[in-house]
Amino acid sequence: MIEPERVTETPSARQTASTAGGAIPIPESNLTPQEMIRRATAMRKTLRDRQAATEGAGRILAEINDQFVKAGFYRVVQPRRFGGYEFDLPTYVRVMSEVSRGCPSSGWVLALTAGHPIILADHPERAQIEAYGRDGEYRCPSLGTPIPVKCVPGGYVVSGFWDFASGCDIATHIMVSGLIPQEGAAPKPVLMLVDRKDYVIVDNWSMVGMQGTGSRRVVVENLFVPEYRVAPLAMWVGLSGEKVHSNPMYNGRKASFFMIEGGAVAMGTARGMLDLYDELLRTKSMRFVPGTKLMEHHEFQHYFGVAQALMDNADAALLRAAQDYMEACTVQAERGVEFSEEEDRRIFLMVQQATRLAFEAADRIFTTAGTQIGQRAILPRPRDSAYALHAADGPHGRELCAYSLRFRTLVAVLIRIRSCPPKRRRPASGRISNSDAVIGMRTGNDCCISTKHM
Amino acid sequence: MSNPQAAQGPTMVSVLQKKLAGEIEPPEPGLQPAEVIARAVRLRGTLLEEQAAAETRGTYSPEMHEAFQKAGFYRILQPRRYGGYEFDVPTFARVILEIARGCPGSAWCLCLAAGHALNVAQLFGERTQAEAFGPNGHFAAAARAIPSGTASRAEAGWRLEGTWDYCSGVPYSTHVIVGVRIVGEVGESGAPQIGVALVPRAQWTMLDNWGDFIGMRASGSNSVQMQGAWIPEHYLVREDFFAPNLSHGTEGARLHGNPMYAGGTLGFFQTEISSIMVGVGYAALDEYESVIRARKTFGPAAVLQYQHPDYQRPYGIALGKLEAARHALLGAAQEYMDLARLGMDGKRTYLRSDDLRLQAGLQHAAQLSFDAVDLLYRMASTSAAAKNGTRMQRYFRDISMARTNPGLQFELKAADLARQLFTERDQVQAGTPP
Numbered sequence: 020m021i022e023p024e025r026v027t028e029t030p031s032a033r034q035t036a037s038t039a040g041g042a043i044p045i046p047e048s049n050l051t052p053q054e055m056i057r058r059a060t061a062m063r064k065t066l067r068d069r070q071a072a073t074e075g076a077g078r079i080l081a082e083i084n085d086q087f088v089k090a091g092f093y094r095v096v097q098p099r100r101f102g103g104y105e106f107d108l109p110t111y112v113r114v115m116s117e118v119s120r121g122c123p124s125s126g127w128v129l130a131l132t133a134g135h136p137i138i139l140a141d142h143p144e145r146a147q148i149e150a151y152g153r154d155g156e157y158r159c160p161s162l163g164t165p166i167p168v169k170c171v172p173g174g175y176v177v178s179g180f181w182d183f184a185s186g187c188d189i190a191t192h193i194m195v196s197g198l199i200p201q202e203g204a205a206p207k208p209v210l211m212l213v214d215r216k217d218y219v220i221v222d223n224w225s226m227v228g229m230q231g232t233g234s235r236r237v238v239v240e241n242l243f244v245p246e247y248r249v250a251p252l253a254m255w256v257g258l259s260g261e262k263v264h265s266n267p268m269y270n271g272r273k274a275s276f277f278m279i280e281g282g283a284v285a286m287g288t289a290r291g292m293l294d295l296y297d298e299l300l301r302t303k304s305m306r307f308v309p310g311t312k313l314m315e316h317h318e319f320q321h322y323f324g325v326a327q328a329l330m331d332n333a334d335a336a337l338l339r340a341a342q343d344y345m346e347a348c349t350v351q352a353e354r355g356v357e358f359s360e361e362e363d364r365r366i367f368l369m370v371q372q373a374t375r376l377a378f379e380a381a382d383r384i385f386t387t388a389g390t391q392i393g394q395r396a397i398l399p400r401p402r403d404s405a406y407a408l409h410a411a412d413g414p415h416g417r418e419l420c421a422y423s424l425r426f427r428t429l430v431a432v433l434i435r436i437r438s439c440p441p442k443r444r445r446p447a448s449g450r451i452s453n454s455d456a457v458i459g460m461r462t463g464n465d466c467c468i469s470t471k472h473m
Numbered sequence: 474m475s476n477p478q479a480a481q482g483p484t485m486v487s488v489l490q491k492k493l494a495g496e497i498e499p500p501e502p503g504l505q506p507a508e509v510i511a512r513a514v515r516l517r518g519t520l521l522e523e524q525a526a527a528e529t530r531g532t533y534s535p536e537m538h539e540a541f542q543k544a545g546f547y548r549i550l551q552p553r554r555y556g557g558y559e560f561d562v563p564t565f566a567r568v569i570l571e572i573a574r575g576c577p578g579s580a581w582c583l584c585l586a587a588g589h590a591l592n593v594a595q596l597f598g599e600r601t602q603a604e605a606f607g608p609n610g611h612f613a614a615a616a617r618a619i620p621s622g623t624a625s626r627a628e629a630g631w632r633l634e635g636t637w638d639y640c641s642g643v644p645y646s647t648h649v650i651v652g653v654r655i656v657g658e659v660g661e662s663g664a665p666q667i668g669v670a671l672v673p674r675a676q677w678t679m680l681d682n683w684g685d686f687i688g689m690r691a692s693g694s695n696s697v698q699m700q701g702a703w704i705p706e707h708y709l710v711r712e713d714f715f716a717p718n719l720s721h722g723t724e725g726a727r728l729h730g731n732p733m734y735a736g737g738t739l740g741f742f743q744t745e746i747s748s749i750m751v752g753v754g755y756a757a758l759d760e761y762e763s764v765i766r767a768r769k770t771f772g773p774a775a776v777l778q779y780q781h782p783d784y785q786r787p788y789g790i791a792l793g794k795l796e797a798a799r800h801a802l803l804g805a806a807q808e809y810m811d812l813a814r815l816g817m818d819g820k821r822t823y824l825r826s827d828d829l830r831l832q833a834g835l836q837h838a839a840q841l842s843f844d845a846v847d848l849l850y851r852m853a854s855t856s857a858a859a860k861n862g863t864r865m866q867r868y869f870r871d872i873s874m875a876r877t878n879p880g881l882q883f884e885l886k887a888a889d890l891a892r893q894l895f896t897e898r899d900q901v902q903a904g905t906p907p
Contacts, residue, residue, distance in 0.1 A: 164771075182856070183855065205773045206773075225860060225861040225862070226855075226859045226860055226861060227859045227860075227861065227866045227869065227870065228859065229859075318884075318885055318888070322884070385873070385876070385877070386876045386877055386881075386882070387882065387884075387885075388877070
């Protein structure tokens, strides 16, 4: 774990960016990363209490969103020039994880909108100035599965829909993907910035978990998108246009960044399960002799210890990935060493394995939380204590179950992100083949490892 | 019908007399195991179509119940003498696997009502069996082994009180078999005596409390409540349902001469559960195939997913795991039969560790299926696997539900197995073999 005092800020970027054109005042100019993380931690209980309501509403609750806005979470990696705090990725990861620990759905929406100033950074400056507007309010899902667009003078005309628009309810914009036809070549995939007023939401979100994300369909009809609001689809592609920001964090490759976003939510979700498991073991008694609390039983101590160790490793790996990402950006800016596709894939797979560890922890918790232990010695117990036990079982068991569902869906959604079109070529280094990464992306390391030997 | 191992000498006469008195023909005397399995395969299509309705209802439909009855599923393990087919445990496992491949929840419900004819045939005396299997031989009994209620002495029998949760299969059960604590009696260990009670449907109420769970909603796992229920003396045996005393042979072995009624409980119980689990894996594999046959890969050179190695590979891996699981399942089911026969023939004692060993292998068969479902769930895309109303989501929920089943906590049972084996070996060393 990175201690708060070790979080690196980027003062140089802060000074230069805030003096440039389109400057927007920062709500709390003295806000520190530590304070933002503290706010996220403090919000956990409220978030947990509102989980069921969030799930019921099928979207992030307006009141929760208001609290996120007020706490400055959406501005965590937003450029200072545009009214953001421009903290670093490890800070982003910790804030998102803490929020997800309280409510996975709310955390997912937050992470996948609050992280996207880094995606918008690939757009021309004019698009960014428009996006942040006067007050710097910017919350923007980014949507894959590109659809063909029509070329017209000065831009493109877009009609179509995109599913899985996490955060579309509270968004100020969306970034949708399109395919620009190319003469005699494969169409060029791009991300297009669209204002909130220009899309409608269709409620088709009905899922096994992550129901509270409200990741619905968004529809755009016959919309003109000017050329300057279009940027190359960032997945697996290095920055080719102008560098709007001097802070190198904004100029890296984006595939591993997407994974870090989802990974932060995964860590928080599994950690939330560990919290519940801890409570369960402290409050639930064994059904049979000696009838002590589960936490006093070596079997459950073992489960808990292993789950916790898996989580600690997963957290550490994710934070390390976030640091590596920052470093790859910095080294590129300062020493001219390219942030290569290989590096992007390396960090990507690192996050994937961290997620796998968290998933394993979550799975162990889920399958052992409902265990009625002590089959080895079936001895009687008073009837009412059985009922009391059941009552104790109830809320925790259900909540764990709900967490687990949210988590599994989350993993499924991560797979979706991973399935965005990879480049059909071997990277220059030839060390990591495309198919390895694709397999790794899609099926986790069962296949990944096996295919490496094929 | 044959009963070659029946008691010899004077007792033989009385056995034969009783046998003649109590005997019922099964509906199709010539029915073969292969045909029963084929019938299960033929029902899969309908089961698949009715999954959602079964889930909403909390169990399979009355029409499906009738189809199961007609197919002979409830009688697979029931003694021939009492109108059953008395096929073996591997046949039962194969039928349940096929039903689970059509609808996991329905299979759970059927399996845990149809399977327990074996336990009744094993544990209870002749009179009880003749009465319970009844004049037409239709019998189905949910079971809850954990003692969740009491039995106290009453006029010529027992008075039962309590609520037994998770009585899977109860919607169509004619009886339930439940673990009880016997009031006022102390067992060998000094703790109150426990027993197993067979209770006809008229004596209990099925509570309307099933469905608020992540999955297996079609399993009909309602609670059963008894308030002042009464059963005759011979409907209760002083045994631990999970570990009945096999050292003096079993009622079932004596009465039916079939070792299937002489084995331990855990090996059989775990066969029931693992049959369903392996069936869910195959169901998920079927669904995965239909998903990848309909969806295209991403990218400019899009092909149908089933034509692409990235989607073929998970299919192959999952199928491999499921084949291993199926072989482990059927191997364990056969070993249960073999060990029970050796025990009945007095050649080798059916040990507690045998039961735990069978259970352990079967737990890992289920684990292989979980791994397969997990892989297929992740690979089938969010829209085809996580969205409400999709089959893959249902299988995923069903198997997630099942994974919390105490019997499947292999880590928890692993130490028990090792401890039991070591204890038995120590006993052999000390010259007092188990």
